[in-house]
Amino acid sequence: MKPLDGIRVLDLSRVLAGPWCTQLLADLGADVIKIERPGQGDDTRHWGPPWHGDGEERVAAYFLACNRGKRSAAIDLASEEGAEQVRALADRSDVVVENFKVGALRRYGLDAATLRARNPRLVYASITGFGQDGPRAGQAGYDFMIQGQAGLMSITGLPDEVENGGPLRAGVAVVDLFTGMYTASAILAALVRRGTTGEGATIDSALFDCGLALLANQASNYLVSGQSPPRQGNTHPNLVPYQPFACADKPLIIAVGNDRQFASLATLLGNGEWITDPRYATNAARIAHRAELVAAIEAVTRTRPAAHWYEACERAGIPAGPINSIAQALADPQAAHRAMLREMEGYRLLGSPVRLDGHRLDTDRPPPLLGEHTTEVLAALALDQRT
Template identity: 35%
Template sequence: MTGPLSGVRVVDLTAALAGPYSTMILADLGADIIKVEPPGGEVTRRVGPYPPSDDGQATLGGYFQSVNRGKRSIVLDLKTPEGHAELLELVRTADVLVENFGPGVVERLDISYDTVRQVNPRLVYGSLTGFGSTWSGESPYMNWPAMDITIQAMAGALSITGTEDGKPVKIGPGIGDIFPGTMLAIGVLSALLEAERTGQGQQIDVAMFDAMLSLCERIVYQYSYTGQVPKPIGNTHPILTPFDVLEVKDGWIAVAATTQLRWEALCRIMERPDLIEDARFRNETCRVEHRAEIRTLLDDWSRDLTRAEVSEKLGGKVPFGPVNDIRDIFDDPHARARDMLVEIDNPGSSQKAIVAGQPIKFSRTPSKVGTRAPLLDEHGAAIRTENRSPATERSH
């Protein structure tokens, strides 16, 4: 691997989406991710969709490929003395351990931070939980299980997503998993830097609830400042306008001309310079007060145009974008030019898997989607051999 984390070894005990997404980031940045799986494999190995098989054998599913690319797999039964001992041997040569077990599991398996730090005091130990660990702030929900939709609900995201007169709507991507996973990766990198200075590791706790509340930051200050409870307002913005999704002849577009200069530019493009001098729209505050009139004006302008025509008029001049589905994105040159649609192999199938690329770019130590996801225990023998070799003794 060529990324900036080349040489960093991570023991990955995570499953599902939040934890594997976090270690996926580290893998793309060059870390050696040793994915420790139970006998039978991690649960998402059994989740599709699957590509057509050339020989009738099972292939790697899209879910598993997407967030486990670039990792190596070893099977350990942590419930057995042998598996537990092997894990501690991996920890001895590791820089990082990441886990997202449910409440109380690491204690039952005797792999808590207090246990593994005895083997490797430099170890950075990342924990991703639903509502936090006891040491970082005990919550009444500490023992509750957590999923993307329940966290979106409890941390406020659902309360501001949807139309004014509709039911709460979940944010489309699994943001309740993915954002906490991203925050955990930031925590791991910060602790690694600190460990280089001090020679001491530490534990990191990212609660899914906490991460999502931080993502919903504006509802916190809005309520604190005004005493008003923010509600769903569709595609608009509570304190900026125009900021909306408009219908055109062949689909939908998004426009955000919220500053004075961009509002004036939009008025000229619409061939309505008179709106610039209109007292209702003379500044940002006035425009928010008259958002309904602005929406009517924009609808009257956009509904007779196509996406391509609007793009020609607005592209590069005011913040604008077509509402793309994934087929549109596959056809758009931007995503491939930026290495954001990446082909990887899929054993047993002639059909390549395509996964989302790594958005963090480096000038000297490039990040990249390295290899496909591993087959179950594909690297077990090699990892065991490495761990027995004196070369793996880390001299920090």
Template identity: 35%
Template sequence: MTVSAAGPLSGVKVLDLTAMLAGPFTTMLLTDLGADVVKVEPESGDRTRGLGPYRTGDDREQALGGYFQSVNRGKRSIVLDLKSEAGRARFLELVGVADVVVENFSAGVMERLDLSYEALTEVNPGLVYAALRGFGDARSGRSPYEEWPAFDIVAQAMGGFAGITGPKDGPPLKSGPGIGDIFPGTLLALGIVAAVRHAEQTGRGQFVDVAMYDAVLALCERIVYQHSYLGIAPRPEGNGHPLLAPFDIMQTSDGWVAVAAPSNKHWRILAETMGRPDLADDPRFADNAARVANVAEVREVLGGWLAGRPTAAVIDALGGRVPIGPVNDAADIFKDPHVHQREMLVDVEEPGSGTPVTIAGSPIKFSRTPAAVRGRGPKLGEDDAQTVLDQWSSPASENTNPSMTGGDDGGS
């Protein structure tokens, strides 16, 4: 694929020191929005380069694994040894013309390399320096866990998500997707965009810090006010909701559907569709508060009706009238016209293969400056640091993202 339209962050130059998922997801969002993101990798590369999965028959020497391809699409890659004098010097040259540096190293790594925020802002006072760690950076507030390593599952556990997820009265459960990485990465991208705007207005950069723990806690905001207002520590609720009913994932005769009808209007439609119009005026179910108080009976009545009907029939009867949807697996999603019409499944080149691979598209839509997947992920060291420096130092770089033009860095 080749994307020619400039995104809203066209001209923003980003040095990406991140690896694994959280940091690369941050910079992936910036890339989709049009920024020129250059991964600065050691000779061994981002650790996810070797994680796969790979397709049968693809050339493993050239192919990019799914993990890496998905969140590093549209970026460029240079190899620098930041522990060497030459590598550090070249990096500082790039910092001098960059707008943003993003890193997700453990606390103290950049300081030991003599590449701290303070050192980099001496080179470029307008630089936005963004850091993502498990428990944040001391510049924003000391944490007793500052030196602890963290992965997605740790953030989900400590931030409150796992403690309210899973079967009612059951053990805690992590989410399917890596929200402990992806949500902090999303918030960091938002922080970067805000800081870039401020820098454009004032000429002054700043330090942007997101802790994975903090981000997951923000995601779980409901447990905070429940504890404050009610003095309770919420526990797993299964697929239900403590404040809304019906609000559940329930079984049909051949699958599962999500159904939410907490408003009286939607409850009445649901009751009439079930052939039970009397339920709309029944005092036990007269409003949302009553339905929450009698949620076991709500589930019994609704569950019994759903269990006798296939998913397609339920969707035909209620789709567009009540908030409802099937529980899709990946194969279902690939067949859904919605994701194709909204370009949420995007084919990109797979190096060493004539057959493209499919990755998730950008969910952010603009009418004038489109966000888009701007090409495949980069091969390790595919780009040259001097070339990047020359391009970024050129006045034309203010309005151009080289990755939009196709060529070696674009897709097929």
């Protein structure tokens, strides 16, 4: 039995943040019904190449990344019949997730107030760019623009004065993904509370809020110092050495998190005197002398291949690792051992990282074809309404 067995989720969301949230709920055992526009479906079905399949069953790889474990029902919310079908499904659901613009679902009677009045136990989660209130509530929000607006890009990339310097977005849509995770956490908390009170909840998730939350230690650095952290590429604002180091063939990341690990690194590199050198003995001192220490470390690491230093660091208990391509990362023996690559009904997908009591919580249902389950969903609804 999975933790969310018996929980029904009505997924009115599309693109990434909402679908990422509901995919996690599906992995945890929920029955997720994804409502899609007939003939069109989720926008990401068409965000290719690359594509999986051919003809009418062709779907973009992007869609596959965030929709496993769900049933798809093609229902037109803009029609009165379709809106009533979705309202009836919400009456029999535990959770609704949507990411329409603020107020857009009110015209169809699918807003939180309407659906929770019909079903007080319903947990209704809305995901928007800027939240349900405030001066920007009516604005649309997309991951890229929020990475910029929330400050994440101000600390990602190289300094302006460096060649090819300037702000960069993260290589995946981190704001969307974290918003999905935060929303899923809020849903789970609301379901736990409902078990005590019997009442559902209305959840207001904003990409902008989550983007600010992701600033984490960097925001704390600003709040304590009054200075906005600069972009500093692959170095760490609070730790040294903690970055890639050039080796004879390619770079290796060495990530020292405390003085004990630094002492091990100094010994490994044949510079045991660094352990008591006042310039390097503490992390604060190492930050103050970052440039000279990094140069001294690289003078040694450049003499041997990255694989040599990786193995040596492993033996010495010093955190280190290569900069892998996605292909290399997925081929890592640890990825294979943890079964992070799934094959199901012709699809090759990543699996869930969540494990409980030694078992991975993952679905065996592949991403659905558009409208694949419309008939069974509506037939079950008709049966429920008769009984």
